[in-house]
Amino acid sequence: MERNKQCNSSQDAEVRKGPWTMEEDMILINYIANHGEGVWNTLAKSAGLKRTGKSCRLRWLNYLRPDVRRGNITAEEELLIVELHAKWGNRWSKIAKHLPGRTDNEIKNYWRTRIQKHIKQAENLQGQTSGVNDQASSSQASGMAEPMDVYSPPLYQRTMEPIQVPLPTPESNETYWSMEDIWSMQLFNGD
C-alpha cells in the first residue's frame, strides 16, 4: 500500500522522488493541457509539483502523453524492434522514432526483458558462430524471420482503437487508473 518511499530525510517539501501518484499525474496533465509544455523546471514549479523538471518530463513523455501506447507490443512491432536494433544497436530513441506511440524507455525495457535473452539463447544454440556482441551486426544470428533490409513501417499505423490498457486485475489495489480514466477526469477540470 504505502508505495511512497521518498527520501524523507528531515525536511519535507524538498523534491519528491519515486512513483508518481495520481494527484501528481493530474496536476501535470492539467497544467500541460492548459499551458502546454515549456521549460520543464519552470513548469514543475509553476504547476506546484515537488518534482524536478526532469522527472516531469520523463513522466509526461513516457506515460502521460495522450498519444503514448503502452503494453501489448505486437508481433510487427517486435520484429521491427529486432530489425532496427540489429541495424543500430542500442539507439533506443532512434528506434522509438520508428514505432509511433512507443517510447525509448519501453522499447529498451522490452528489448532487455524479452528479446535479449531470447537472442542469447539462440546464439548459444548455434554454438557461438562468431563473437556477436550486440552492436549492429549486419544480420543477427537468430533464426527469427526473413531478413528484410528495409522494413516498411506503415504496417501498423497508429491505430488508437486497440489501446485497451491491459488492467489485469481491477482488484489489485486502490489506485490503478488507466489513462482513459485520468483523461476523462481531467476533462472536467478545465482550468
Place this chain on the structure above:
DNA sequence: AAATATGTCAACCGCAACCCA
C-alpha cells in the same frame, strides 16, 4: 502454504549535447 527465484516496468542517475546570453 511459505520461501525463494525470476520477470517486468517505472523511474532514477550521470553524462553529453544543445542553447543562449
Place this chain on the structure above:
DNA sequence: CTGGGTTGCGGTTGACATATT
C-alpha cells in the same frame, strides 16, 4: 568563446508481480 542552464539519451536500479521450488 565561455559559462550556466536545459534537454535528451542510455544504463541501471529497485519495487512490485508472478512463477517455481
